Amino acid sequence: xxxxxxxxxxxVSAIRATPAEQVGLSEAWGRVLAIDIAARLTxxxxxxxAMDGYAIGACPGAVGDExxxxxxxxxxxxxxxxxxxxxxxxxxxxSVLPAGTHAILIQEDATREGDRLRINEALxxxxxxxxxxxxxRRGETLLSAGKRLGxxxxxxxxxxxxxxxxxxxxxxxxxxxxxxxxxxxxxDLPPGGIVSSNSxxxxxxxxxxxxxxxxxxxxxxxxxxxxxxxxxxxxxxxxITTGGASVGDHDLVQAALKxxxxxLDFWRIAMRPGKxxxxxxxxxxxxxxxPGNPVSALVCAILFVLPAIAALSGLPGEAPATVAxxxxxxxxxxxxxxxxxxxxxxxxxxxxLRVSPFPRQDSSQLKLLASADALTLRAPHAPAAxxxxxxxxxxxAGFGI
Amino acid sequence: xxxxxxxxxxxVSAIRATPAEQVGLSEAWGRVLAIDIAARLTxxxxxxxAMDGYAIGACPGAVGDExxxxxxxxxxxxxxxxxxxxxxxxxxxxSVLPAGTHAILIQEDATREGDRLRINEALxxxxxxxxxxxxxRRGETLLSAGKRLGxxxxxxxxxxxxxxxxxxxxxxxxxxxxxxxxxxxxxDLPPGGIVSSNSxxxxxxxxxxxxxxxxxxxxxxxxxxxxxxxxxxxxxxxxITTGGASVGDHDLVQAALKxxxxxLDFWRIAMRPGKxxxxxxxxxxxxxxxPGNPVSALVCAILFVLPAIAALSGLPGEAPATVAxxxxxxxxxxxxxxxxxxxxxxxxxxxxLRVSPFPRQDSSQLKLLASADALTLRAPHAPAAxxxxxxxxxxxAGFGI
Numbered sequence: 138x139x140x141x142x143x144x145x146x147x148x149v150s151a152i153r154a155t156p157a158e159q160v161g162l163s164e165a166w167g168r169v170l171a172i173d174i175a176a177r178l179t180x181x182x183x184x185x186x187a188m189d190g191y192a193i194g195a196c197p198g199a200v201g202d203e204x205x206x207x208x209x210x211x212x213x214x215x216x217x218x219x220x221x222x223x224x225x226x227x228x229x230x231x232s233v234l235p236a237g238t239h240a241i242l243i244q245e246d247a248t249r250e251g252d253r254l255r256i257n258e259a260l261x262x263x264x265x266x267x268x269x270x271x272x273x274r275r276g277e278t279l280l281s282a283g284k285r286l287g288x289x290x291x292x293x294x295x296x297x298x299x300x301x302x303x304x305x306x307x308x309x310x311x312x313x314x315x316x317x318x319x320x321x322x323x324x325d326l327p328p329g330g331i332v333s334s335n336s337x338x339x340x341x342x343x344x345x346x347x348x349x350x351x352x353x354x355x356x357x358x359x360x361x362x363x364x365x366x367x368x369x370x371x372x373x374x375x376x377i378t379t380g381g382a383s384v385g386d387h388d389l390v391q392a393a394l395k396x397x398x399x400x401l402d403f404w405r406i407a408m409r410p411g412k413x414x415x416x417x418x419x420x421x422x423x424x425x426x427x428p429g430n431p432v433s434a435l436v437c438a439i440l441f442v443l444p445a446i447a448a449l450s451g452l453p454g455e456a457p458a459t460v461a462x463x464x465x466x467x468x469x470x471x472x473x474x475x476x477x478x479x480x481x482x483x484x485x486x487x488x489x490l491r492v493s494p495f496p497r498q499d500s501s502q503l504k505l506l507a508s509a510d511a512l513t514l515r516a517p518h519a520p521a522a523x524x525x526x527x528x529x530x531x532x533x534a535g536f537g538i
Numbered sequence: 539x540x541x542x543x544x545x546x547x548x549x550v551s552a553i554r555a556t557p558a559e560q561v562g563l564s565e566a567w568g569r570v571l572a573i574d575i576a577a578r579l580t581x582x583x584x585x586x587x588a589m590d591g592y593a594i595g596a597c598p599g600a601v602g603d604e605x606x607x608x609x610x611x612x613x614x615x616x617x618x619x620x621x622x623x624x625x626x627x628x629x630x631x632x633s634v635l636p637a638g639t640h641a642i643l644i645q646e647d648a649t650r651e652g653d654r655l656r657i658n659e660a661l662x663x664x665x666x667x668x669x670x671x672x673x674x675r676r677g678e679t680l681l682s683a684g685k686r687l688g689x690x691x692x693x694x695x696x697x698x699x700x701x702x703x704x705x706x707x708x709x710x711x712x713x714x715x716x717x718x719x720x721x722x723x724x725x726d727l728p729p730g731g732i733v734s735s736n737s738x739x740x741x742x743x744x745x746x747x748x749x750x751x752x753x754x755x756x757x758x759x760x761x762x763x764x765x766x767x768x769x770x771x772x773x774x775x776x777x778i779t780t781g782g783a784s785v786g787d788h789d790l791v792q793a794a795l796k797x798x799x800x801x802l803d804f805w806r807i808a809m810r811p812g813k814x815x816x817x818x819x820x821x822x823x824x825x826x827x828x829p830g831n832p833v834s835a836l837v838c839a840i841l842f843v844l845p846a847i848a849a850l851s852g853l854p855g856e857a858p859a860t861v862a863x864x865x866x867x868x869x870x871x872x873x874x875x876x877x878x879x880x881x882x883x884x885x886x887x888x889x890x891l892r893v894s895p896f897p898r899q900d901s902s903q904l905k906l907l908a909s910a911d912a913l914t915l916r917a918p919h920a921p922a923a924x925x926x927x928x929x930x931x932x933x934x935a936g937f938g939i
Contacts, residue, residue, distance in 0.1 A: 162723055163753065166742035167938060180904075183730065187900060212830075213718025213759065215730040231719065231830070231902075233730040273905045280908075288746055288939045289908040292739025292832055296732070296904050300724030317614025318632065322563055323701030329584065329616040329634040331697070338693025341567035345689055352564065358614065429613075429632070431693055461889055488862055499588060501632075502673045503581075503697050504680065507690040537568060538689045 138407040140517070141440060141475050142456070147402055148416050148445050149454035152423055155306040155374055166291055167347050168304035169451040170284045177298040180272040183215075184234045188265045190243040191254060192228045192235050194220030198260030206252045210235055225254045234266065241265040273297065283451055285347075308348040308449035311373035312336050313366055315356045315390055316380040316429060334503060335379040335427070335434045342438050345537030346446040348374075363393035367419070374449050376422055377442060378415075380429030390426055391415060399424055407517055408475045410500035411437040430500040436477050436512065439531070439538060459514060459529040462490035468515065468522045476515035479506050480530065492530050509533055539808040541918070542841060542876050543857070548803055549817050549846050550855035553824055556707040556775055567692055568748050569705035570852040571685045578699040581673040584616075585635045589666045591644040592655060593629050593636050595621030599661030607653045611636055626655045635667065642666040674698065684852055686748075709749040709850035712774035713737050714767050716757045716791055717781040717830060735904060736780040736828070736835045743839050746938030747847040749775075764794035768820070775850050777823055778843060779816075781830030791827055792816060800825055808918055809876040811901035812838040831901040837878050837913065840932070840939060860915060860930040863891035869916065869923045877916035880907050881931065893931050910934060 139147075157171035186192070192210065196202055202223075209227040210216035216226050220237035228234065228241070239262060246258035273279060279297045280290055286304070294302060319333035320326055333355055340350035351373065356366040370376050378390050395401060397419060404415040404426070410433035415426030425441060427434040439457055448454035462482065478494035479502075485491050494513050495505055511530040522528065540548075558572035587593070593611065597603055603624075610628040611617035617627045621638035629635070629642070640663055647659035674680060680698045681691055687705070695703060720734035721727055734756055741751035752774065757767040771777045779791050792805065798820060805816040805827070811834035816827030826843060828835040840858055849855035863883065879895035880903075886892050895914050896906055912931040923929065 162738055163741060166745050178727065178733075180732065181902065182727070182732065185902075187902070211718070211759075213720075213730065267900060267902050271900065272903050279905065286742075287934075288739050288742035289836060289904070289910075289934075291742040292735040292836065293904050293908040295723040295735035295738040296832065298723055298725075298727070298733050300722070317612070319614075321701070322696040322699055324699075326579065326583070326699070329614065331581065331583065332579075332699050334693040334696035337563055337696040338689050340564060341687075341689035341692040344567050358612075431697065435690060435693065499668060499672065501582065501586075501588070501668050503690070503694050504674045507681075507694040509690075533688075533690075 138405045138412070139403055141406060141408050144403060144406045144414065144416065145441055145444050145456060148423070148425065148441055149448045151402070151418060152445055152448040152454070154451040155308055155449055157303045158306045159301050159303055162291060162295055162300055162302060165286050165294070165302045165304055166288065168286055168307070170280055170282050170286060170302065171305050171451060172303040173278050173281050174294060174297065174299055174302065176273045176275050176277045176279050179270045179275045180296055181267050181269055183269050184238070185267045186228045186230060186232045186234060186241055186265060187267050188241065188243045189229050190241055190265070191225040191247055192220060192238040193240050193242050193260060194224040194237050195222045195239050198240055198256060200256055200259055202256045204254045204256070206249065206254050285452065305451040308374040308446055309351060310343045310348050310446065311351050311353055311370040311376045312339050312343070313353045313356060313370060313376065313378045314380055315358065315363055315378065317358045319355055319380070321355070334431050335429065338431065338435055339377055339379065339438055339442070342435070342442065342538055343446065346443055347450060348446045358389055360389050360393050360396070363389055364397055367393055367397045371420065371422060373422060375445055376419065376424045377427060378424065379427045379434050394419060394424060394426070407473055408477065410477065412474065414441065431503040432479070432500040432506045435506060435538075439512075440477075457531045459531055460490065461527050462492040462511070462513075462530045464522055464524050464526050464528055465491050465493040467524050468494065470521045471515045471517065471519040473517045475517050478513040478515065479509040480511045480513045481508070482510040482530070482532070490530070492528065539806045539813070540804055542807060542809050545804060545807045545815065545817065546842055546845050546857060549824070549826070549842055550849045552803070552819060553846055553849040553855070555852040556709055556850055558704045559707045560702050560704055563692060563696060563701055563703060566687050566695070566703045566705055567689065569687055569708070571681055571683050571687060571703065572706050572852060573704040574679050574682050575695060575698065575700055575703065577674045577676050577678045577680050580671045580676045581697055582668050582670055584670050585639070586668045587629045587631060587633045587635060587642055587666060588668050589642065589644045590630050591642055591666070592626040592648055593621060593639040594641050594643050594661060595625040595638050596623045596640050599641055599657060601657055601660055603657045605655045605657070607650065607655050686853065706852040709775040709847055710752060710773075711744045711749050711847065712752050712754055712771040712777045713740050713744070714754045714757060714771060714777065714779045715781055716759060716764055716779065718759045720756055720781070722756070735832050736830070739832065739836055740778055740780065740839055740843070743836070743843065743939055744847065747844055748851060749847045759790055761790050761794050761797070764790055765798055768794055768798045772821065772823060774823060776846055777820065777825045778828060779825065780828045780835050795820060795825060795827070808874055809878065811878065813875065815842065832904040833880070833901040833907045836907060836939075840913075841878075858932045860932055861891065862928050863893040863912070863914075863931045865923055865925050865927050865929055866892050866894040868925050869895065871922045872916045872918065872920040874918045876918050878932075879914040879916065880910040881912045881914045882909070883911040883931070883933070891931070893929065
């Protein structure tokens with residue numbers, strides 16, 4: 138058995154990011170930039186006004202000075218002449234300042250009658266100006282490769298005059314559930330039959346991670362059928378199997394994958410839920426074999442599939458973020474397997490998180506997992522912990538999971 | 539001018555959730571459930587084994603007892619007979635327990651030779667059993683209306699044998715940018731021209747919120763053109779305009795909307811960036827008019843458009859979550875407008891968040907906004923604050939924003 142951290146490190150180091158594709162700006166949200174982008178223009182392109190008011194030409198600019206308004210500079214309609222002494226041009230927020238502008242007089246500090254303008258507050262040259270290039274200059278790097286693009290980044294790329302961006306291709310992730318006992322949602326079930334929930338939960342998790350899931354038909358517990366399913370899966374960026382890894386005498390998935398040419402890296406991890414987790418490479422395709430229990434499958438997916446998809450997407454593939462919380466109940470000492478306890482959270486006065494692991498942690502209880510707010514981490518051989526002790530948790534809400 | 543909280547409350551209370559549609563389970567991730575779903579079966583359907591081992595029929599079950607193995611119960615292939623006294627059936631994790639099962643003997647505690655089985659550890663009836671209905675029972679509510687469906691929920695709906703779910707229709711959000719000075723990304727710009735970044739940033743934000751954006755062609759600063767654009771937008775669940783609200787003498791958007799029949803609710807909010815924010819109803823369609831400055835537009839979108847889309851989606855439409863942080867620098871007293879300072883975050887030893895507002899907060903600086911980790915909140919009339927004082931912040935990373 139290997140540790141959780143070693144397992145994730147081996148998976149991530151075996152995975153290369155997908156190649157780049159060119160997508161329109163409107164399709165780039167949530168994608169990971171593959172090539173730096175530099176500004177194709179300077180923003181603002183010229184000195185602009187940050188306020189509504191008047192651009193003032195050369196003059197003492199004292200209270201009581203009178204000037205003549207000779208025109209207007211509106212957004213999209215810059216004033217093309219040059220401001221002379223004792224002249225003013227009407228301007229608005231975002232107006233280009235005319236040549237010859239000495240200072241800006243905001244409209245609250247002006248009295249205007251016809252084309253006569255009176256200064257009611259002494260001028261402060263440079264104030265209320267957005268100088269050319271204040272936001273960025275042509276050629277400056279706006280966004281770097283490896284960044285997952287949020288709405289602000291899309292806006293920045295647009296402002297830099299980019300209509301197309303090079304992003305990593307969305308990873309295509311095949312999902313293969315195996316088992317004689319599982320059936321598609323909505324079907325009539327025979328005695329002992331259960332619904333295949335893993336494929337659909339994993340497909341949603343793959344989507345949440347920004348990749349594209351392909352749910353393969355269920356393969357029965359028959360090695361020929363599993364080999365056929367695996368051979369149809371050769372073009373994915375990642376293949377996830379579920380089931381067949383913890384059924385004792387009936388472990389056909391690993392056998393079928395090995396028969397198909399998979400090089401097995403590891404298949405047991407010192408963790409609970411989910412010891413029998415498999416990783417290998419089938420030609421160039423990474424394969425992660427998850428346990429069949431729905432809770433084990435999803436917890437392992439959070440710990441290993443999300444980092445794998447991140448690595449495929451051009452991101453580092455880090456462990457899920459943890460935060461500190463205080464135990465609401467005592468916990469007994471842990472054995473040699475890292476434990477991920479399904480837990481609820483509350484917030485104490487003062488803002489401290491308080492975490493309550495469910496008393497029952499059976500890995501078949503999907504409803505409990507769905508109602509959990511967090512996973513409480515217990516390191517291998519962690520000593521007994523008292524109520525109030527600090528532990529690390531993985532919050533589940535933020536993942537779309 | 540009204541407060542930020544009042545503005546959001548008015549927007550959210552004027553919005554009704556979109557009606558329900560029926561979607562396949564594979565399309566339901568991220569959608570908001572419109573109707574409760576109840577389990578269509580009991581899970582587990584029968585008492586099942588939590589371990590690999592043997593189901594043991596009636597017997598004393600002491601160490602050294604010998605039994606006869608009469609068959610096997612594998613996943614999908616339950617044993618159909620009844621266990622008699624001193625009989626055993628081979629079982630695996632997830633196997634249905636045969637009728638007549640007295641206890642489970644895990645395989646580590648058994649010695650088997652042919653069909654003879656020896657008990658090496660005293661039996662504990664009830665142990666290692668997943669009783670029927672442990673996860674949920676037929677008819678039990680699994681997920682309630684108003685829940686945004688994560689991967690775990692999709693798995694739970696599948697496990698409850700649902701192939702179809704009723705979810706709120708994805709809100710369709712029209713985005714109309716106006717202005718003579720703005721052009722599409724990738725175009726050649728005339729002097730004073732800038733790229734329309736708001737539409738594209740807002741479209742990404744709409745997507746991040748789980749809604750569907752429709753970017754309308756840019757309308758020039760001409761009232762007839764804006765009226766025509768507005769009339770083409772009548773079928774959206776929400777119309778967002780940007781620009782035309784802070785250009786002083788040139789406020790054509792509000793005029794065009796009123797001419798088209800919009801009832802104006804409010805148009806000024808005591809906040810910075812973004813005072814000139816408009817809200818109204820055009821027949822049944824809510825309209826939010828955002829400022830034209832890219833930073834103001836995005837900050838206002840976080841504060842008002844995200845709650846509006848949440849309300850349209852069947853969620854409560856709450857204010858963005860805030861967390862506590864300590865100021866890295868002092869701040870001067872605030873005026874009567876709530877301030878949302880673009881800021882970076884770091885984490886001190888001990889885990890406390892430390893927030894540094896950028897020294898320059900001009901609302902045209904999109905690159906600064908894109909590099910910000912958080913918005914630092916300053917209430918109206920907040921007194922001067924010292925470095926180390928606690929403030930509330932909105933973290934920007936988690937939104938896809």
